[in-house]
Amino acid sequence: MTTSPSDPAEAAGLAIVGAGPAGLAAAVTAASLGLPVTLLDAGARPGGQYYRHPDPALGAERPHVLHHDWAAFAGREAELRAHERAGRIRHLPGRQVWSVTGSGTDWTVHSRTEDTAGEPVRARAVLLATGAYERQLPFPGWTLPGVVGAGGAQAMLKGGLVLPGRRVVVAGSGPLLLAVAASLAAAGARVPAVVEAAGYGPYARHTGTLLRNPAKLAEGALYGGALLRHRVRPLLRHAVVEAHGTGRVEAVTVARLDRDWRPVPGTGRRVPCDALAVGHGLVPELSLATALGCATRTAADGTVALVLTPGLRTSVPGIWSAGETGGVGGARLALVEGEIAALSVAGRPVPAGLARRRERLRAFADAMGAAHRPGPGWTGWLREETAVCRCEEVPAGRVREAVEELGATDARTVKLLTRAGMGWCQGRMCGPAVAALAGDGPAPDRRPLACPVRLGQLAELPAD
Amino acid sequence: MSRRTPRALVGGAPQETFTFRFDDREIPAAAGQTVAAALWGAGVLAWRTTRGTGEPRGVFCGIGQCFDCLVTVDGAPNRRACLVPARPGGLVTSQEGTGHDDLAV
Amino acid sequence: MPNRHSPDVVIIGAGVVGAACAYYAARSGLTVAVVDRGPVAGGTTGAGEGNLLVSDKEAGPELDLALLSTRLWRELSAALPPETEYEPKGGVVVASDEPALKALRSFAEDQRAAGVTAAEIPADRLAELEPHLAPGLAGGFHYPQDAQVQPAQAAARLLAASGAALHLGEEVTAVLRGPSGAVRGVRTARRELLAPAVVNAAGTWGGEVARLAGAHLPVLPRRGFVLVTEPLPRVVRHKVYAADYIADVASGSAALQSSAVVEGTPGGPVLIGATRERVGFDRSLSTEALRRLAAQAAALFPVLAGVQVLRAYHGFRPYLPDHLPAIGADPRVPGLLHACGHEGAGIGLAPATGVLVAAALTGAEPPLDPAPFRPERDYGPADPVPPQEQQS
Secondary structure, eight states, rough: OOOOOTGGGGGGGGGEEOOOOHHHHHHHHHHTTTOEEEEESSSTTTTTTTOHHOOOHGOOOOOGGSSSSSSHHHHHHHHHHEEEEETEEEEEEOOEEEEEEEEEEEEEEEEEOSSSSSEEEEEEEEEEEOOOOEOOOTTTTOOOOTTTHHHHHHHHHHHHHOOOSBBBBEEEESSSHHHHHHHHHTTBBOOOOOEESSSSHHTTTTTTHHOOOHHHHHHHHHHHHHHHHHTEEEEEEEEEEEOOSSSSSSSEEEBBOOTSSOOOOOOOEEEEOOOEEEEOOOOEEOOHHHHTTEEEETTTSSSSSEEOOOEEEEOSSSSSGGGGGOOOOOOOHHHHHHHHHHHTTTTOOOOHHHHHHHHHHHHHHHHHHTSOOOGGGGGGGGOOTSSSEEEEEEHHHHHHHHHTSSSOOHHHHHHHHOOTOOOOTTTTTTTHHHHHHTTOOOOOOOSSSSEEHHHHHHTTTTOO | OOOHHHHHHHHOOOOOOOEEETTEEEEEEEOOBBHHHHHHHHHHOOOOOTTTTOEEOOOSSSSSSSOEEEEEEEEEEEEEESBBBBTTEEEEEETTTOOOOGGGO | OTTSSSSSSEEEOHHHHHHHHHHHHHHTOEOOOESSSSSSOSGGGGGGEEEEESSTTOTTTHHHHHHHHHHHHHHHHHSGGGGOBBBOEEEEEESHHHHHHHHHHHHHHHHTTTOOOOEEGGGGGGGHTTTOTTTTTTTTEEEEOOOOOOOHHHHHHHHHTTTOEEEEEEOOOEEEEETSSSSEEEEESEEEEEEEEEEEEGGHHHHHHHHHHTOOOOOEEEEEEEEEEEEEESOOEEEEEEEEEEEEETEEEEEEEEEEEEEEEESSSEEEOOOOOSSSOOOOOOOOOOHHHHHHHHHHHGGGSSSSSEEEEEEEEEEEETTTOOOEEETTTEEEEEOOOGGGGHHHHHHHHHHHHHHHHTOOOOOOGGGGGGSSSSOOOOOOOOHHHHOO
C-alpha cells in the first residue's frame, strides 16, 4: 500500500458503511487491530435500528429499558468514543452513502448529509454493514395513517419516546412482533391483539437449534413474560387482512390463515384500534452491494442476501459485509460478524469459538426465517384496487394486468410497465409484494443510487 | 399508580421544550425529537397528501426508508419528518402532491 | 414439418423493434410468433427514455426513417391504449453561443429540405417555450415533430395488439436451417418453432443471433445512462437539449454534439439521458457519466439543481459501425431478416423498421428506399472502443 501523507483522505484503511451492531463491532475491532477506520452512518448516533436510542437532549435516564442486551452496545460505544479521541476512528454520523465506486484496494465512498454533499471517503477496503429494513406485505387499508411498520413503531418509541396511538394492534410475522408488542405495552399502549401469520409449529422442527441458542430462548421468554403481564397472547396463523377508517385507522379485520397464508373465508372479525404496527420480518439492504456486483443468494426467509465467505468477503475483492446483509439474523449475530469481518480485513485468523458462534446463530436465524417466510396465499387478501406501491399508488389490479396480459415475467418488468417501485422508496416497501405477484423469485435490488441525491450535488462531483 | 407512558418508562426530562408551527397550530416538542415524533406526540398522524389520489399519509417505516412522511420544513419540500429534528420556532407545512407546485409551468 | 399451427414468421426479440415488426407483420396478414429469452422490454427498450426524435438526426437515410416513424407513431397513438403515453410534445434544441447557433441553423436548414419542421426561436422568446431555461442562451430551434412514448408500455401494447404468440423467457439456442441453407425456424429449450422466415430483432444481442443463423452482423453495445428525478409537476414542457459545435480531431471534421436530453414525463419525474453520442462521449465510469448528465441538465435548467435524483440506470445501445440500423432480408441466409442496431433511437425508429420488415416479408412495395439499411453492406471500421467499455 502506498499512501500519500499529504492526502488525509488516503489515511482511511477501512471504510465501514453503517454503525449498527455489525458496523460498530467491526469499527472497534479493526481500530484495536491498528487499522485506520472511517465509519459512515446515516444515523445521528451509533447503534443502528436495533440500538436506536433517544438523543441525549431528550434526557432519558433509562434508555436501556427499551432494549435487550444494552450492555453489548454501551460497551462498544464507549470503545468507539475512545478510538475516536485517539484518532483511530473517524466517525461520520448523518451520512447517507449513495454509491461506492472503485476496485481492488482503491475505493471511494460517496455520501450526502441531509442538506449537503459529504466529501468522498477513500479507502483500501470497504465493509458494508447496511443492515435491513422491514418486509411489508400490502393489504386493503395499509396506507391509512396510523398503520405503521412494526419496526417503525419501535423506532419511533426508542428514538422519540412516542406512540402512534393508545390501542395498537401488532401484526405480521416474525420474532420482532413480540418485542414490539412488549415495548409498546410497557410504554403505556394497550395491545388488543398480537397477530402472527405463522404457526409456531415449524419451531418444533428446530428444537435442537433453539436449545443451542439459550440466549435467544431467554429473550423470547422475556418478551413472552412481558406480554403476559399485559395480558397479550399472540394469535397464531392469523393476519390483519384489512384496516378500516376514514383519515386514520379505526379498526382492523383479523382473519384466520390456512397453511399457505390464504385467508379462510368467514373467519374475519373486527378489532377496534387506533393504530396498527405491522411487519413481516426484515429485508437486507443491499443497494450498495448489488451496485458493486456482489453475488447474492436467496435466504431461508425468502429474502435476497449476500453470498459471503467464512471471512465475510463478498464476491467482489476488497468488499466485505457483515450483519443483516448476509441474511437477517439479529443484533447478536451482527456483533459477532462485525468482529469476524474486522479480523478478516486485517488479515488476522478468526478464533474458532467466534466462528462457531456465528454458525450457531446463523442456523438459528435460518430456522426462524424459514418459519416466518410468507406463504404464497397471502396475495389472497389483496383486492384489485389495493395499492401495492405506496409511492406511485399502483393498485394490485394493474400489477396483475402487467403479468397476465402484457408479458411481464419479473418484478423489473412490472415496474417498467406500471411504475410500481419507481417512486421515492425505489421499491423497498413494495418489492417483495411485486415479486410475489409477478410469480418471480426474490430478485436482487438494482439501485445504482442507494438513496436520493440532489442533482446539483451530482453535477458538482469532481470531473474525471 | 402513575400512568404508563414512554417518558415514565425511561425516566428523566428533556433538556428543553419548545413549540414549532405546523400549519395553523403550535406543536409542543422536546429537544432531540424529530418533527414526526413531535407530531405523533400531538396526536397528528398525517401531514401530506399523495399526488395521485390525494390520500393522507404520515410515518410508515419510521427509519427513513419509505419516504411516506415527507413534509415541507422551513419552506424546503420533501423532507423526511422521521429524520428531521424539530427546531424551536420552526415552520412545518403539510404538503400536497409533489411538494413542488411552485415550479409548475 | 410446418403444420397449420406454425407461424409465418418468428421474431427474436420482444423489445420495441421486435414488437413493431410483429405488429406490422400481423397487419400484413401474417401469423407471428415472438421469442425472447427475457420478458417484454427486458433489454435496451426497458432502459430507454422513449425518445421519438427527428431533431437530432442529420439529413440522410436515418432521418427519412425517423420522419416515416413520426407519422406512424401518430397513427399508432390512436390505435394503442393511453398507457402508451404518446406525447407529441415537440423538441427544443438550444445553442449557448453564436457559433453553435450558426451551426444549428445550417443543420436545421438541411433537415428542413428533408421534410423536418424546424422553427428558429430567438433568445428572447425561449422563455415562452420553456420558462425555466437558463438565461443567456444564444437561441434555439423548435422541432414540433419530436415526441415521446413510454417505451416498455409501447412494446407491450404493440405486442398485445399484434396478436402474436409470445414465448417469453425462452432463449433461442439454434436457428434451424434446411439443406439449401434456408432458415426454417428456431429452437429454444422448450420447443421448435418452425417458420419460413426469422427476424433478428435482438437489439444488443443481434450479433449473436446473426451468428446462430450463420450470418455476420457487427452489432456493438454502447452504454448509456439515464437519471430520474423525484416526481415533479410539469417543469419542462418539451424535449430539451443543447447543441454544441465541436471539432472531431480524429476525423478532422466537425460535428454537432448534443447534451443530455431533459424532459418531463406524465408519470412525474424528469428524465435526463444522453441522446446518441457519435464522438466518444459516453465511455466512462458511472460517476463521471452521472456528473456529466447532471451538470448538463442543471446548466439548461438551473431549477433542477435543487431536486433529488431518485434513480440512475444504464442500458446498452446496440449500434453498427456506420451508425445505421440493419433492416431487411439477409441475402446470405435465405429466410433470415434483421431489424437491429438502432443505437439510441430504437423506440423512435421502431414503426418504420416494422413496416420495412413487413414489406420485405410480403414482397410489398416499401414506403422508402431500404437500400441504406441492407444488412450485408460494408460497415467500415468500428469506432475505437476503450477497454473499460468492452468490459461493461
